[in-house]
Amino acid sequence: MRDAPAFDRSGGxxxxxxxxxxxxxxxxxxxxxxxxxxxxxxxxxxxxxxATSGRASRSSYALARSAxxxxxxxxxxxxxxxxxxxxxxxxxxxxxxxxxxxxPFAVAALGTGxxxxxxxxxxxxxxxxxxPEFGTSATIVAGGLAVVGAVATAWNQKEIR
Amino acid sequence: xxxxxxxxxSQDPHDSTPEPPTQPxxxxxxxxxxxxxxxxxxxxxxxxxxxxxxxxxxSPPPPPPGAFGAPPPGAFGAPPPGAFGxxxxxxxxxxxAAPPKHRRTGRFLALAVGxxxxxxxxxxxxxxxxxxxxxGSPEAAVEALFDAIGDEDVIGVLESLAPGxxxxxxxxxxxxxxxxxxxxxxxxxxxLNHVPGFELDVSDLTLExxxxxxxxxxVTITGGKVTAKTVPDxxxxxxxxxxxVEENGGEVTIEESTETQxxxxxxxxxxxxxxxxxxxxxxxxxxxxxxxxxxxxxxxNFGHGVKPEGANSPEDAVKHLxxxxxDIDLEGMIAALPPxxxxxxxxxxxxxxxxxxxxxxxxxxxxxxxxxxxLGVKTKGSGDTLLAQITTFAVSGDSPDxxxxxxxxxxxxxxxxxxxxGISLPESDSGGNDELCKSDLEEATSSAVSDFVNKLSADAxxxxxxxxxxxYVSPVRTFLQTFVAALEALDREDIENFSDxxxxxxxxxxxxxxxxxxxxxxxPECEGILDDPTNDxxxxxxxxxxxxxxxxxxxxxxxxxxxxxxxxxEDTTSTTTAATGELQxxxxxxxxxxxxxxxxxxxxxxxxxACYEGDMQSCDDLYLESDFGSAYERYxxxxxGRLPENTNYCTIAIGETAPN
Numbered sequence: 082m083r084d085a086p087a088f089d090r091s092g093g094x095x096x097x098x099x100x101x102x103x104x105x106x107x108x109x110x111x112x113x114x115x116x117x118x119x120x121x122x123x124x125x126x127x128x129x130x131x132a133t134s135g136r137a138s139r140s141s142y143a144l145a146r147s148a149x150x151x152x153x154x155x156x157x158x159x160x161x162x163x164x165x166x167x168x169x170x171x172x173x174x175x176x177x178x179x180x181x182x183x184x185p186f187a188v189a190a191l192g193t194g195x196x197x198x199x200x201x202x203x204x205x206x207x208x209x210x211x212x213p214e215f216g217t218s219a220t221i222v223a224g225g226l227a228v229v230g231a232v233a234t235a236w237n238q239k240e241i242r
Numbered sequence: 243x244x245x246x247x248x249x250x251x252s253q254d255p256h257d258s259t260p261e262p263p264t265q266p267x268x269x270x271x272x273x274x275x276x277x278x279x280x281x282x283x284x285x286x287x288x289x290x291x292x293x294x295x296x297x298x299x300x301s302p303p304p305p306p307p308g309a310f311g312a313p314p315p316g317a318f319g320a321p322p323p324g325a326f327g328x329x330x331x332x333x334x335x336x337x338x339a340a341p342p343k344h345r346r347t348g349r350f351l352a353l354a355v356g357x358x359x360x361x362x363x364x365x366x367x368x369x370x371x372x373x374x375x376x377x378g379s380p381e382a383a384v385e386a387l388f389d390a391i392g393d394e395d396v397i398g399v400l401e402s403l404a405p406g407x408x409x410x411x412x413x414x415x416x417x418x419x420x421x422x423x424x425x426x427x428x429x430x431x432x433x434l435n436h437v438p439g440f441e442l443d444v445s446d447l448t449l450e451x452x453x454x455x456x457x458x459x460x461v462t463i464t465g466g467k468v469t470a471k472t473v474p475d476x477x478x479x480x481x482x483x484x485x486x487v488e489e490n491g492g493e494v495t496i497e498e499s500t501e502t503q504x505x506x507x508x509x510x511x512x513x514x515x516x517x518x519x520x521x522x523x524x525x526x527x528x529x530x531x532x533x534x535x536x537x538x539x540x541x542x543n544f545g546h547g548v549k550p551e552g553a554n555s556p557e558d559a560v561k562h563l564x565x566x567x568x569d570i571d572l573e574g575m576i577a578a579l580p581p582x583x584x585x586x587x588x589x590x591x592x593x594x595x596x597x598x599x600x601x602x603x604x605x606x607x608x609x610x611x612x613x614x615x616x617l618g619v620k621t622k623g624s625g626d627t628l629l630a631q632i633t634t635f636a637v638s639g640d641s642p643d644x645x646x647x648x649x650x651x652x653x654x655x656x657x658x659x660x661x662x663x664g665i666s667l668p669e670s671d672s673g674g675n676d677e678l679c680k681s682d683l684e685e686a687t688s689s690a691v692s693d694f695v696n697k698l699s700a701d702a703x704x705x706x707x708x709x710x711x712x713x714y715v716s717p718v719r720t721f722l723q724t725f726v727a728a729l730e731a732l733d734r735e736d737i738e739n740f741s742d743x744x745x746x747x748x749x750x751x752x753x754x755x756x757x758x759x760x761x762x763x764x765x766p767e768c769e770g771i772l773d774d775p776t777n778d779x780x781x782x783x784x785x786x787x788x789x790x791x792x793x794x795x796x797x798x799x800x801x802x803x804x805x806x807x808x809x810x811x812e813d814t815t816s817t818t819t820a821a822t823g824e825l826q827x828x829x830x831x832x833x834x835x836x837x838x839x840x841x842x843x844x845x846x847x848x849x850x851x852a853c854y855e856g857d858m859q860s861c862d863d864l865y866l867e868s869d870f871g872s873a874y875e876r877y878x879x880x881x882x883g884r885l886p887e888n889t890n891y892c893t894i895a896i897g898e899t900a901p902n
Contacts, residue, residue, distance in 0.1 A: 135394030142370065150375055150401050151412050155625075167370040174359035181352040212431055 091188045099179025112237055116192035116230030117180045122223035123199040127166070129216030131206055138214055141166065144206065162205060165198050185238045192231030287688035334566050375405060376520020380459040381449045383514045383521035388444040404515055404522040406582025407718075413627075416723030421729035425737055426482030439477035439496075443469040447505070455544030457516035458589075460531060466505040481512075482737050515585075525585035538592045547589040548573055550581040552712020557619040559706045559713035560630045568612040568637065570602045580707050580714035609642035618652075621706070629723065630715075632702035654679035685841060697731035739870060767792040790894060825900070828854050829883030834873040839869060846874050854882040856900040865890055 130138035139147060145163050152190050153165055174193050179187035203217040203224065377383040383402060390398025400408045431438050448465035474496040479487075513527035534541070551574075553559040559578065566574030576584070576591050618634035638647040645657030656677045665865045684692040705719035768789040831850035838846045840863060852860035864878030877883070881892035881900065889895050 085267070088326055135390075136396040137390065137393040137395040137398055146370075147401055150405070150408070151397065152409055155777065168363075170366050171360065171361035172363075174356060177359060178356035179350060181356055209886045212709045 082122055112186040112190075112233035113180055113185050113229055116188055116227055116234050117177060119223055119227035119230050120173045120176050120192055120195045122197055123220060123227055124170055125219040126199070126216055126223050127169065130214035131203075131216040131220075132209075132211040132213055135213070141202065141206075141216065141220070144211075158203070162198070162202055165194075166202055169195055169198060187232050189231045189235035189238070190233065192227050196224040196227030196229075196231060199227065263480045275439075355701065362623075374519030375524045376401070376516070376518055377630070378520065380451050380461050380514035380521050383523050384449055384461045384463075384512055385447060387512075387523045388447055392442050392444040394440070394579060402523050404517050404524040404527075404582075404585075406517070406580065406585065407525055410583045410716060410718040411722075414719060414726055417726040418729065421726060423480070425729065425732060426480040426734055427737070428483070429478040433475070434480045439473055441471040441473060443471075444505075445469075454513070454531070454541055455589075458544050459514050459521075460529060461512050461514055463505045463508065463510040463512075467502055468505055469502045470501065471500045472496060472498055476714070482734055486737065517582075524586060526584070528587075530586045532592040534590060534593060537593075538820035542590050542593055544589050546585075546592075548576045548591045548595070550584075550709075550712075550714065551577040552580075552709065552714050554713070555622045556628045556630050556706040556713050559618050559715050560619045560632075560704050561614070563704075563715045564614050564617055568611075568614045570605065572598050572602065578715055580709045580716050582709055583707075583716055583718055609640060612637060615647075616649075622703075622748065626708040627716075627719070628706050629701075629703045631705045694731045694736070698727050701727035701730055735870060825884045825896070827883070828856075828881075828900070829877075830854055831877060834877055838868075838874075840864075850874060850877055850882070853878060853892075856902070858896050858898055858900055861892040862890075865892075 089222040107160065119122060129140065129143045130137055131141045132142050149163065154160055172191050176188055179191060199220045203220040207213045207217050374793045377386050387399060387402040390402055400412055419428075419432060423432065425431055442467060445468075446466045447463065450464045452460045452462070454460050479496075511528070511531070512523050513531050514521045515524045515527055516522075540813040551562070553562050563575065563578040565571075566578055570753075572595055573591070576588055576595075577688065580586065580610070581588060614635070615638055616634065616636040617653070619630050620633050622629040622631065631802045632650075634650055634652050636647065636649040638645065640646075641660060648659070649656045654677050658676060683695065702724045703720075705716045705723050706713050707716045707719065708714075767785075771786055771789045795857050831847065831854050834847070834850060840846060840849055840862075846864065846868065849864045853864055858881060860879045861881045864874055866878075868875035868878060876887050878892075879889045879890045881889055881896060884900055885892070885895055892900070
């Protein structure tokens with residue numbers, strides 16, 4: 082059937098469909114949902130083990146609390162990172178709402194923020210003398226994907242405009 | 243699909259969810275009205291629908307002339323009527339129209355989930371900032387501590403301590419760990435998050451509590467088991483420590499062992515305090531409570547002890563403390579300490595402060611009075627924790643025998659005091675005992691000692707901390723910082739030299755299989771001296787001198803049994819060897835390098851010659867006053883080659899004079 086010639090109203094052959102546009106269409110269609118999923122993954126990864134002390138492992142939030150209690154958060158950027166991380170679930174929830182309400186720029190902005198925060202936070206933990214756990218690697222991957230999805234979402238919107 | 247041409251981010255053009263059919267609006271493309279594909283209930287395309295009916299699907303019709311590149315009116319973003327998906331000639335997929343009501347429900351659900359998530363996440367963020375620091379109960383605090391110990395989780399152990407105490411301990415512990423690693427006393431595997439070599443397991447913990455006061459609870463461990471296991475391969479013994487032990491006849495082979503103890507028999511009582519909204523184990527309250535019970539005193543009135551009095555500046559904090567010390571004002575001293583770290587002392591102080599006041603009053607009535615006339619303080623660092631160092635001071639006062647004054651101008655200490663007051667300085671080169679300068683110290687001691695003192699004085703001092711806007715002197719941090727500064731002033735070579743020193747001191751000591759054991763036939767004068775590792779063997783100490791003299795007598799054959807005192811062999815596990823039996827012939831002091839002057843004015847070459855000729859005190863002088871590692875030092879340490887280089891103290895090993 083596919084080999085059968087296609088004709089238009091006047092009987093002339095129809096032009097071939099643009100097959101290369103399929104992935105682009107797919108990306109345009111799914112970019113913001115991809116961002117949402119990646120940010121949800123970041124949220125989930127925050128509760129995975131991030132570092133161990135002796136035989137005890139700690140999630141990102143337990144680690145942040147320990148660091149605060151032991152007065153290890155001194156620099157302004159460290160403080161900002163911890164505060165941002167406490168607000169990360171709120172940002173993910175807001176991102177979900179933005180996606181449901183079809184606000185692609187909001188999705189892109191929140192996705193970039195959440196993804197970047199995740200990558201920087203996980204890298205910061207990995208740069209300390211603590212023994213890092215797989216939670217940091219998973220967060221870096223999820224955060225990176227969130228940033229990619231957010232950029233794609235923003236790019237799509239720009240293209241459409 | 244809705245229109246996106248109006249701009250903004252009102253809606254996503256790529257939303258996968260198709261919009262329900264709407265009424266046509268002018269200028270707005272509508273959903274395809276005729277259904278594509280087979281009618282509901284029929285399978286496959288309807289007869290005659292194969293192939294492309296003209297204009298029914300596939301690509302949109304070619305643009306009209308002059309409109310190239312522009313979408314046909316009403317076609318952007320929406321497929322042409324009846325052209326939904328598929329390739330030319332392909333059968334149309336079955337059309338399944340999503341029920342609009344379900345879509346709406348789904349979207350409402352998604353919005354509801356989002357809103358609930360926002361509220362929950364907001365609550366999470368707020369509780370993260372305002373959450374209590376600590377456990378929910380005293381028992382939980384003790385359990386958290388034991389859990390952390392069982393997990394070898396140093397961070398968890400510190401977290402379970404009272405905030406003021408862990409703040410005081412955490413940083414110095416890290417510094418000490420780093421310095422011990424640098425000096426090779428422990429190996430690099432030790433860290434705050436990893437203490438290898440030991441495994442602890444605490445199980446079946448049962449606890450009993452007794453309220454001591456508001457927010458202070460004693461927790462007694464009434465049951466449970468602790469199992470301690472040593473993993474020999476992981477024990478973090480550093481290279482230098484290993485060498486030290488081996489040079490002294492020991493062996494760093496740690497046996498694997500597992501020990502279980504019933505905690506009910508141990509009688510452990512810890513004190514938990516409420517601080518930062520939660521419960522923590524307090525080391526200092528635990529110590530204070532133990533002391534109180536040992537003294538048989540009543541419970542203090544918690545929260546109504548000595549009131550802390552901070553200063554407006556770090557310098558003032560040090561001055562206040564010194565004023566209190568000079569005035570022997572115990573309450574003032576305790577008040578100058580930080581309330582978070584020293585709360586236990588401030589709470590328990592009323593139990594002993596009155597008793598101490600009587601002794602202080604007696605001291606003052608004897609005619610003693612001390613005044614701090616001047617105190618120069620400089621601070622280093624930034625933030626709420628600073629190092630305060632004394633640059634100058636002037637203290638005056640009265641003793642029962644007359645007035646005195648002591649001053650330090652940054653270089654020299656000057657003392658004017660009646661001899662009976664007991665305030666004096668060692669005699670300096672400048673003569674007299676009223677002034678001692680840094681240069682005197684440098685001349686009187688070896689370069690290594692003066693280096694050590696210089697480094698120590700550069701980094702040691704008082705640690706002052708800011709608590710609730712006021713400055714206090716932190717005793718725990720000050721003590722630990724001084725220890726850290728002392729470690730920082732050392733290097734591996736110093737440790738190795740200390741090892742040589744200890745080796746020489748114990749070269750006559752019998753070592754049995756269990757380690758450094760009974761002292762062979764040391765003279766009775768040396769008991770409690772040579773076997774006391776804390777004794778600094780001050781030659782001015784009469785007891786030490788008596789010991790040395792007794793050793794000399796034995797070394798010279800003056801003892802009852804000349805064959806059973808000193809072992810010169812490095813094999814310290816052997817028991818007795820005749821003292822003279824292993825002496826080698828002395829080596830002439832040739833080629834030792836450039837001569838220098840000893841503190842008594844003699845040249846190093848002359849002293850080396852005297853050492854060679856048998857004057858063992860000259861050997862010791864040469865060893866003590868030569869640079870570390872120099873040929874002169876080694877010559878002196880080996881008693882002119884008569885003994886191994888690690889002998890060091892020839893007067894002890896041989897006696898005042900070497901036998902011919």
